[in-house]
Amino acid sequence: MSEHLPVRGRDDQNHARRDVLKGGAALLGAAAFARALAPLATFAESVSTEDFLQKHYKELTPNELETLLHRIERETLERTGRTVQVRADAPIEGVRFAYALNLSICIGCRRCAEACHQENNHDRATHNSYIRVFEMDKGSIDFGKGTVDYVHPVPRDDKFYMPVQCQQCNDPPCVKVCPVEATWKERDGIVVVDYNWCIGCRYCEAACPYHARRFNWTKPTIPADEINPDQGLLSNRIRPQGVVEKCHFCLHRTRRGRLPACLEACPTGARVFGNLLDPDSEIRWVLANKRVFVLKEELGTRPSFFYFFDE
Amino acid sequence: MTSRVRPLPKPSLAGLVLLTGLGWASGCGVDQPERLQPALAKDAPRQPTTLLPRSPVPGVGVLTDRVDHAGNPVRARCSSCHATRSANDPARDDASELKDFHNGLTLRHGTLRCGQCHGSPGPYGAPDYDTLRLADGRAVAFDDAIDLCAQCHGPQKRDYDHGSHGGMRGSWDRRLGARERNQCVHCHDPHAPAYVGMVPAPGPRDRFMLHPERGAAGGGH
Numbered sequence: 001m002s003e004h005l006p007v008r009g010r011d012d013q014n015h016a017r018r019d020v021l022k023g024g025a026a027l028l029g030a031a032a033f034a035r036a037l038a039p040l041a042t043f044a045e046s047v048s049t050e051d052f053l054q055k056h057y058k059e060l061t062p063n064e065l066e067t068l069l070h071r072i073e074r075e076t077l078e079r080t081g082r083t084v085q086v087r088a089d090a091p092i093e094g095v096r097f098a099y100a101l102n103l104s105i106c107i108g109c110r111r112c113a114e115a116c117h118q119e120n121n122h123d124r125a126t127h128n129s130y131i132r133v134f135e136m137d138k139g140s141i142d143f144g145k146g147t148v149d150y151v152h153p154v155p156r157d158d159k160f161y162m163p164v165q166c167q168q169c170n171d172p173p174c175v176k177v178c179p180v181e182a183t184w185k186e187r188d189g190i191v192v193v194d195y196n197w198c199i200g201c202r203y204c205e206a207a208c209p210y211h212a213r214r215f216n217w218t219k220p221t222i223p224a225d226e227i228n229p230d231q232g233l234l235s236n237r238i239r240p241q242g243v244v245e246k247c248h249f250c251l252h253r254t255r256r257g258r259l260p261a262c263l264e265a266c267p268t269g270a271r272v273f274g275n276l277l278d279p280d281s282e283i284r285w286v287l288a289n290k291r292v293f294v295l296k297e298e299l300g301t302r303p304s305f306f307y308f309f310d311e
Numbered sequence: 312m313t314s315r316v317r318p319l320p321k322p323s324l325a326g327l328v329l330l331t332g333l334g335w336a337s338g339c340g341v342d343q344p345e346r347l348q349p350a351l352a353k354d355a356p357r358q359p360t361t362l363l364p365r366s367p368v369p370g371v372g373v374l375t376d377r378v379d380h381a382g383n384p385v386r387a388r389c390s391s392c393h394a395t396r397s398a399n400d401p402a403r404d405d406a407s408e409l410k411d412f413h414n415g416l417t418l419r420h421g422t423l424r425c426g427q428c429h430g431s432p433g434p435y436g437a438p439d440y441d442t443l444r445l446a447d448g449r450a451v452a453f454d455d456a457i458d459l460c461a462q463c464h465g466p467q468k469r470d471y472d473h474g475s476h477g478g479m480r481g482s483w484d485r486r487l488g489a490r491e492r493n494q495c496v497h498c499h500d501p502h503a504p505a506y507v508g509m510v511p512a513p514g515p516r517d518r519f520m521l522h523p524e525r526g527a528a529g530g531g532h
Contacts, residue, residue, distance in 0.1 A: 058342045058343060059340070059341060059342055059343060060343060061343055062346075089348065090345075090346035090348050091347055091348065092347070092348045092349075093347045093349060093350040094351065095350075100475070102475055102476070105476065107506070107508060107509070108511060109509050109512065110513070110514065111512055113512065113514075113515075114512040114513075125516075126515070126516050126517070127514075127515060127516045128515070129515065132515060133514075148515060149514045149515070150511065150514070151511070151514070153508055153509065153511075154508055154509065154510075187345065187347065254483065255348070256487070257482045257484060257487025257488045258481070258483075258487075259479065259480065259481060259482065259483050263478070263479075264478070264480045266478050267478065267498065268476075268477075268478065268498065268506070269471075269475070269476050269477040269478030269479070269493070270475075272474055272475050273483050274474075274484070275483070275484060278351075278484065281484070285473045286473070286474075286475050290475070308475075310470065
């Protein structure tokens with residue numbers, strides 16, 4: 001039998017509907033694609049050519065480092081009108097930083113988080129800070145039951161307060177997972193981030209067991225008169241959009257011998273900072289004489305941040 | 312059917328050398344030698360630790376609301392009254408009934424009484440209220456009150472000396488800079504020393520709110 005069933009032709013009504021649907025879907029797809037590419041339109045403004053071609057921090061010769069610092073200072077002046085000084089201090093030999101926090105006298109006032117917010121040129125809209133203070137029930141270290149957004153006067157009798165920031169681990173998971181080696185542990189123990197090299201994949205943010213790393217979803221906004229002009233290349237200079245940042249033990253201060261901003265702001269003196277390799281330092285006395293522990297010890301990260309009780 | 316795809320040219324030794332050479336010449340992937348600041352010398356001089364003054368107005372005595380000819384606030388020295396009149400029952404433990412002076416003073420420091428800290432035995436046996444007294448009667452200046460607190464609060468004083476109580480400003484190593492310390496009385500009113508507490512600074516405003524039911528401002532309890 002050579003008779004075929006009638007075949008629907010191109011001039012049928014159904015095909016017109018199909019065409020309209022196809023056209024509409026194609027239009028939606030194109031619109032979504034254009035919207036997705038929209039950030040690239042502003043990309044050229046936010047990143048200069050030198051920024052884009054910037055070498056890794058560890059590969060910069062001293063001259064190139066100087067040039068980079070001056071370029072950042074110039075760009076900050078152009079964008080904000082503020083004259084800042086960006087430095088790239090090297091670690092001090094024979095120094096290994098560590099931090100200890102006295103849970104018996106921390107009252108959860110968040111002055112440390114506020115000082116960090118101001119010292120490190122954080123985004124004002126999210127009130128970002130590297131420090132997060134947990135209000136915990138006495139008798140347990142269950143962070144699932146801790147709160148960070150309490151507003152009542154502190155301290156409450158049935159709670160203790162635990163500020164958490166980057167622990168500068170000695171076996172850091174964030175360093176291991178970075179696909180481009182934009183983060184590494186320096187000789188003095190501080191785990192640093194090269195903001196020009198970071199690609200913003202957030203693997204480190206996922207790997208950190210302490211949620212110490214924060215991602216800049218938007219360009220950080222700070223009023224020009226609130227900018228801290230004393231800046232470090234790897235620490236508190238104004239970060240670009242799309243990079244990860246975290247506590248760096250205020251290395252623009254501590255590598256010059258000054259105490260970190262969070263410690264100076266603490267009204268009770270619950271924070272202790274110093275050089276682990278100096279047997280006369282306060283941090284060594286605390287580790288030898290107090291009831292000291294670290295967070296999530298079972299993960300083997302070996303933090304440089306210790307917590308202790310007085311009793 | 313034979314493949315129409317042209318095979319890629321085989322990498323030549325010259326090409327590899329060229330690429331590596333370009334990479335080497337541009338410094339690609341070569342770490343610079345590590346920079347370090349010199350270590351601290353063990354015997355380098357240490358800068359001093361200064362105690363912050365216990366009050367913006369120096370001197371001993373009760374602050375009055377008067378100013379002197381230069382505009383400085385005037386203190387009424389304790390001995391201006393207590394040289395000629397004895398203190399009204401130094402064994403009292405409640406200052407609220409005092410009528411002539413020290414009105415409104417709250418004393419809430421365990422079982423302590425006025426005379427246990429105030430009034431070291433002066434010449435001729437009369438108490439000298441311009442100094443404080445240790446437990447054995449020895450006089451200690453108001454500026455050295457830390458030693459008085461340390462008599463009973465030894466563990467806190469030990470912690471303070473080792474930097475884990477009372478905070479500091481300045482340097483983590485005094486070979487690199489000076490340091491300032493608070494005195495006990497900066498945080499603890501000696502007459503009612505229990506730490507008062509404070510309203511915390513604002514918390515994080517996260518991208519995804521931690522407790523959506525509390526609202527954007529974090530709400531209140």
